[in-house]
Amino acid sequence: MTREHCFLIEFSDVGLRYGNGPEILKDLTFSIEPGSFHFLTGPSGAGKTSLLRLLLLSNKPSRGKVTMFGEDVGNLDQDRLLQMRRHIGIVFQEFRLLDHLTTFENVALPLRVLGQPESEYRPNVIELLEWVGLGERMHALPTLLSGGEKQRAAIARAVIARPKVLLADEPTGNVDPDLSSRLVHLFAELNRTLGTTIILATHELPLLDRFPYPRMVLNKGELTIHD
């Protein structure tokens, strides 16, 4: 196995700018091992969302090299990028559930996209919903769910297709501190039981102190990692 394959994600001197604007991310060099858990933190406007968009393969770097799952993402065509994106789950602060679908249908969406028949994915979705504590709420529409329930549904949707990497952009931003802690415990449990690599962006410093995971700190587009 080559050195590159030891890491799930590798950034090498990566910079990002939008159009002719200033560089939002500067000289990012880091690597993420499979099965690891990292917090991504920093003040508002530090570039957390931009870094997550790079990791989600929504943007390409302006310079430098990004390697994911052993492949240089700069050389990939749209089809391959799409295949790689299916190995990445994403959870948003604002949940982004589809309001006209039930909790079950929202969670099953990634499997539907992959073309699996409902008879095949139904038991797995129900099992996961029960695991995140939404077994009783699977037929409810998102508008009837609480903030915590919505975020657990969003997390379940992000992991149902067993992604290698789970990105979470301020997933605790819309819930109270107690629930925030429980949600991060849920991410930790996913990391431990499924081995999913997790990068969780948050600016809630008290939350970080409660968990022993390394922190990627972005400040004015520059990254430092604290183990």
Place this chain on the structure above:
Amino acid sequence: MIRQLLALLPRRGGAAPIVPERSVAGRTLLLLVTIMAFLSAVTLGGVVLVQKSAIAWSADVGRELTIQIRPAEGEVMESNLRTAVSLAQSTPGVASARALSIEESQALLEPWLGAGLDLSAIAIPRLVVVQLADPAEADVAQLQRNLGAINGASLDTHAAWRQQLNTMAGTVVLSGLLVLGLIGVATVLAIIFATRGAMATNREIVDVLHFIGASNKFIAGEFQGRFLSIGLQGGFLGALFAILFFLLIGMAAGSVLPSEATAQVGVLFGQFLLGWDGMAFILAVVPVIAVLTAITSRMTVRRYLSEAS
């Protein structure tokens, strides 16, 4: 009632549609497609009516010839009439020939000269009506040549009248087809705008599908299914309204106009009855509109998605 009718249309079974069925853009598009389908079906129905009437006119007029015998000095009209009838009957392709009686001839002149006028003292031209068994087989040229032996006889094949009718009908049919084409273009443009509006309304769904790894093809397929359903529903409603329109017009023409006028209008414009073939043409609008909606929206969605990504 419309909802009950729409409920009869085929729907996709299984999981709930990813693109919601009830959205403002969807309802607007349904109304638009219904109107366009109605206009297309009415135009097509009109074209079918005119076409059918023109064929009927042409066939009726083409099956009849008229021999006119003008009074000539030294000629005995009754003898000339008999000769003309005999010549006509001996011509290949002629089914029957009959000289109009003096009373029938006078009746023909009544609209111009008025009733109650004694025409027995006036020598008026006389007519022989010739019915052809088969216009294609009839040897009209031979009849024309033979009639040369009768002084004052001439043959009217109604060719000029028929040609004028055919030209008029052809112009109406072509105009109808042109209008149909323009309605098609307007439908495509309207669907493009409505689709882009629907895509903008459902932007959140597109984004979420992209984030969870859906391909543009998958997303376009989801929207296409929705638009195909709208196209089917709109096409069905438009065709239904068009059939009702023709039924109502047919009934109105029969009840508003006096019976003589109805008969004349019927001769000139047909009976406003589409018949089964006309109905079939109108119903053919349903799949055409549905496919047009589905293809147009699919191409618009694919373009929108490639622009978005």
